[in-house]
Amino acid sequence: MRTRFTEMFGVRHPVVQGGMMWVGRAELVAAVAEAGALGFLTALTQPTPGDLAKEIERTRRLTDAPFGVNLTILPSISPPPYEEYRKVIIDAGIKIVETAGANPVDHLPHFEDAGVKVIHKCTSVRHALEAERIGVDAVSIDGFECAGHPGEDDVPGLVLIPAATRRLSIPVIASGGIADARGLVAALALGADGINMGTRFMCTVEAPVAQEVKERIVANSELDTRLIFRTLRNTARVAANTVSAEVVDIEAGGCEFADIAHLVAGARGRRVFEDGDLDAGIWTAGQSQGLIEDIPTCAALVRRIIGEAEAIIRDRLAGAIEEGVRV
Template sequence: MPFNTALTRQLGIRIPVVQGGMQWVGYAEMASAVSNAGGLGIITALTQPTPEDLRKEIRKCKSMTKNPFGVNLTLLPALVPPDYAAYAQVIIDEGIRIVETAGNSPGPVIKQFKAANCTVLHKCTTIRHAQSAVKLGVDFLSIDGFECAGHVGETDITNFILLSRARQSLKVPFIASGGFADGQGLAAALSLGADGINMGTRFMCTVEAPIHQNIKQAIVDAQETDTELVLRRWRNTSRLFGNKVAKEAVKIEKESTSGKFEEVAPYVSGKRGRQVFLNGDKDYGVWTAGQVIGLIHDIPTCEELVKRIEREAIDTLKQAQTLYIEEGTSAPGTVGPKTNNPGAEIWGVGRSKL
């Protein structure tokens, strides 16, 4: 087992790669495929209309993989909020011991999960929120950079800064989320102090993802610039695929003189977004996608993707070792520390090998 991080040890997985809990994507087919490939698959609880439907989906996933998988429970503002406690209890009753939480005021459900000895991964977009989650007793933090799909927070801080801040200030292990699609990204995240990565958009573009082939192809064809930030005016910013509907929503949002959410509401309907994944019309409604779409160029199986990420990460970390030199030696064609060159002390950072 080449990877040995806090994430692989505690979750019992082979590769430190977690599938994001994506609405209308995180079904048993998706989660089991990722878990069978050696990562951690995630069922999205609120994709199921009732707690009992979630129970059936969990049991279906158990029949499709013998490897660990988790369930995501996201708490978001709603006029009629779901019965989060009931969803949580089903997760516990079905013996799921890995849970990804996200959203507002997660304290009560985190307490419920911790009382049942569940391992809790909580998603955050700021260090301040991460520190609050630590006080609630979470086991891992998923640090979401501004590059990510869906809710990006309101601070616009990218992962390069967030991960280093997490390394400096957090007392629990963390994984990196937002902008990851390959093994080079995994190697970078590990180098910045993370214990693994979380990928959503990349897993949408796999054979097993339960969405229309046209949408997968739209991701392959897209550039990193093909996303839109919607609902900034109401401080509920989401990164969406930059289709016709999302662009029209942004236009209304910027030009509205009243500032009433009702003007843009029809354009950001979740129901229409769900239909996109079924009918294959990328412009039918809004759907989430991260800037990582610019790094996605094929539609592999989850097995092929995870194996590729594993191989790329190992090769990248091995290559990085060659950049480190022993004290008293010089890399070919470079100035070593024993010369009289005033800048030679820069090699001091590389005096021990990985």
């Protein structure tokens, strides 16, 4: 299954495991790469640029296949040393980077000079057009269904993906609410060149998160997420638990970020993934939970998605056209 994405980024399958805080580590990324998809280490999961260099080397000991690094750029009073992380990425010979958050324009010349291709994550058509204008190689467009930050426009993928692909000339990766072959086929039909899955890859054997998290994702439905930070205009979709419910309740009465900071601290979310205490903090999960029914290896997951997608295209869609049957 070849697309502009597979040709440009040198991977076998049009499937991406995007950067996920605390989750995008060597064991998962290497397994995704070995499966023929594109995985991303999450730079800021590593405490220092030096730790990122070690994680890149650890990944290379596990796979010879292509993989990338996610660099999420967020406004902060005390920002991480982004330039140092960028230097590690370039010096390590990484050739694919996924940027997210703020505009990556200051980083692009450095990546371009080093021959690094950049995919920028966007939540709106206007941001995707700006990313294309400043010179990224591809965009990942996140629909409202996605885990993490879906933006403030609340446009679901069925509308957002074709709205983006009809106006962009660079490859588009569809993200948000995708967990299986049907999502891949739909994304291709909407004009995308591949799919990005986060929650689905978090629920695999190799994902470095507690088994309790994976089992909860399987048990959850598409209704088991909460939108927090809505009143602060920084919406985030997270798993439904006691902490996210408390945040929503506090926001309903009006609050400043300082009023909920103790509940949403990243260290508490990390405890969820590491200790399996599902109510220790907030943790991100998308509505695609409702489509996830098992915990496969990355190899089995990618093989199943590609095989079933080919069957849908060959048997259901092509057959419907040839025979004139109603689909």
